[in-house]
Amino acid sequence: MANLKTKLGIFELKNPIMTASGTFGYADEFEDFINVSKLGAIVTKAISINPKKGNTGERIFETTAGMINRIGLENVGVKEFIEKKLPVLKEKDINFVMNLAGSAFEDYIEAAKIADKNGIKAIEVNVSCPNVKQGCLEFGTMPGSLSKLTESIRKEYKGFLIIKLTPNVSDIESLALAAQNAGADCISAINTLKGLGVKIEILPDKTFKKSLVQGGLSGRCIKPVALSMVKRIKSVVKIPVIGIGGISNINDVLEFLSVGADCVQIGTENFTHPDVCEKIINDLDKLMNKLNIDNIEELKRKLRE
Amino acid sequence: MKKNHKGIVLYNEKIAKDTYKIVLKTDMKEAYGGQFISILCENKTLRRPFSIMDFNNGEITVLYKIKGEGTNYIKSLKKDDTVDFIGAMGNTFNYExxxxxxxxxxxxxxxxxxxxxxxxxxxxxxxxxxxxxxxxxxxxxxxxxxxxxxxxxxxxxxxxxxxxxxxxxxxxxxxxxxxxxxxxxxxxxxxxVSMEKTMACSIGVCRGCVIEYKQNGQTVNKTVCKDGPIFDGDKVIWQI
The missing domain is CATH 3.40.50.80 (Nucleotide-binding domain of ferredoxin-NADP reductase (FNR) module)
Structure with missing residues (x-):
């Protein structure tokens, strides 16, 4: 048995395989498919200070090798998460990261305080949300606002702080640096890419019917973008990087580790194959045994040689 | 009970215009009226959900209408081919x-x-x-x-x-x-009523297939895949 243990600073994982926010709920639903406690960690669905109902209308659009979603961060809110979901995660001994979303600085800070008070070991901050008080610009698109947000959360939260970067920017390096320099412990990348799904139907009366779904693109099609972003981020930061984007098998995991990821998150593929994470963990173990690689650090080193 | 299954195609034939019936031999132990299975289609990110038409000793029957690449893939399946599906998903009709x-x-x-x-x-x-x-x-x-x-x-x-x-x-x-x-x-x-909506996960985590529903005097979101697909008709808030 190879040792798959992965250390992201003070946050320890059984293995480098995590699930991405929004694709794994709060874990219990997946017990019908895999042994959830085998995962490195799960990242919860984004949690906001108040419950959110999300968007109305069509929320899902399938694309070639991927999908677009516009769920709108529907979630139970931090209070219910702490009361109802947290005890289940703890009881089942599931290693988890709480994902936070907000529409104002205060929302994030409030949620971070609650996470801190409840001894939550790690949080991942979704900075792709629009800042409603400042023209709805996303927090994570300007180094200045990202820096301020990270710094404010850092002051209130002592645990492991992950900033999840959006790829919808021109200069990912400066954002990664802003997060690191403001006190983030880790960067995860990437969040979804902005995309538009268009469906045109021809009706019996010879007119067109057009349906549009504007949202976040995810799935296998975004992997090359994610790999490029991870490589660029890793070239400027010293803190650990979690690679996310289009991972569906062990080869994809190796690709991310080889360009600088310290571990990975698997998202959309959980919908296609609900048992994919467990399969990848098993495959990784087998591969490392076959290649006589003892641990993840050695694997990363060899992949990066 | 794990809900991921492999089914062997016993029958896959056209039964009406653009409409096909597929019968799978599976190790599924139970299924009830109203529930569905979600079939993995080659090269598709999203599984395709289908209401169960019959279930008998592990043999599942579903009907499908040719809509696009997903259903054309299912149509291409031959006797003895293997199908990857999850199920039985969702709630059931209530006849107490x-x-x-x-x-x-x-x-x-x-x-x-x-x-x-x-x-x-x-x-x-x-x-x-x-x-x-x-x-x-x-x-x-x-x-x-x-x-x-x-x-x-x-x-x-x-x-x-x-x-x-x-x-x-x-x-x-x-x-x-x-x-x-x-x-x-x-x-x-x-x-x-048995509802349908585009689903991503089929298991209630992604919130992609929600409908608005009246519950305890409030409007709440319900997932078609997990809270449904069967809903009390008088509580559904119709968007049409």
Whole structure:
């Protein structure tokens, strides 16, 4: 048995395989498919200070090798998460990261305080949300606002702080640096890419019917973008990087580790194959045994040689 | 019980215009009327959900209509091919304390109605299934009454007066379900409808397939895949 243990600073994982926010709920639903406690960690669905109902209308659009979603961060809110979901995660001994979303600085800070008070070991901050008080610009698109947000959360939260970067920017390096320099412990990348799904139907009366779904693109099609972003981020930061984007098998995991990821998150593929994470963990173990690689650090080193 | 399964194709044939029936031999232990399975289709990110039409000792029957790449893939499957699917997903029709039921299916919406009818017959619950199809060559067999063209909804009043059902179950396009639900409210008959919406996960985590629903005086989101697909018709907030 190879040792798959992965250390992201003070946050320890059984293995480098995590699930991405929004694709794994709060874990219990997946017990019908895999042994959830085998995962490195799960990242919860984004949690906001108040419950959110999300968007109305069509929320899902399938694309070639991927999908677009516009769920709108529907979630139970931090209070219910702490009361109802947290005890289940703890009881089942599931290693988890709480994902936070907000529409104002205060929302994030409030949620971070609650996470801190409840001894939550790690949080991942979704900075792709629009800042409603400042023209709805996303927090994570300007180094200045990202820096301020990270710094404010850092002051209130002592645990492991992950900033999840959006790829919808021109200069990912400066954002990664802003997060690191403001006190983030880790960067995860990437969040979804902005995309538009268009469906045109021809009706019996010879007119067109057009349906549009504007949202976040995810799935296998975004992997090359994610790999490029991870490589660029890793070239400027010293803190650990979690690679996310289009991972569906062990080869994809190796690709991310080889360009600088310290571990990975698997998202959309959980919908296609609900048992994919467990399969990848098993495959990784087998591969490392076959290649006589003892641990993840050695694997990363060899992949990066 | 794990819900990921492999099924072996026993039968996969055309039964009506653009409509196919596939029977899978599986290790699934149980399934009930109203539930669905989600089939993995080659090169597709999202699984395709289908109401179960019959379940017998692990043998699952579903109907599908050719819509695009996903269903064309299913159509291409040959006898003895393997199918990756998850199930049985979702909730079930409720027939506790029901003595008489009216079942209404529109088009391929007949599928869960046939499974339900079988369950009701087993329980000795009196029932009547009416289905409607646009054209003659689209007819799927198994109903007590089949109507072609027009709307199946036009027959509710007459059947309701005749049967005096405790409940009306329905599956079909949203407009049919909405009309059935409105009839139920107006005539004080309980209704249960089987809903459909584009799903991503099929298991209740992604919140991609939500509908608005009345619960305890509030409007809440319900997932079609996990909270449904069967809902009380009078509580659904229709978007059409």
């Amino acid at each position: 304390r029901i003595k008489t039921a009216l079942l209404i299916g529109a088009g391929i919406g007949i599928a869960p109605m046939l499974f339900l009818k079988k369950e009701l017959n087993k329980k000795g619950i009196k029932n009547f299934l009416i289905t409607g199809f646009k054209e003659k060559d689209e007819i799927i067999e198994g109903s007590d009454k089949t109507v072609i063209g027009g709307s199946v909804v036009d027959y509710i009043e007459e059947l309701n007066n005749e049967l005096k059902p405790d409940i009306i179950y329905s599956c079909g396009p949203n407009i049919v379900l909405k009309l059935v639900s409105e009839f139920g409210i107006k005539n004080n008959v309980k209704t249960e």
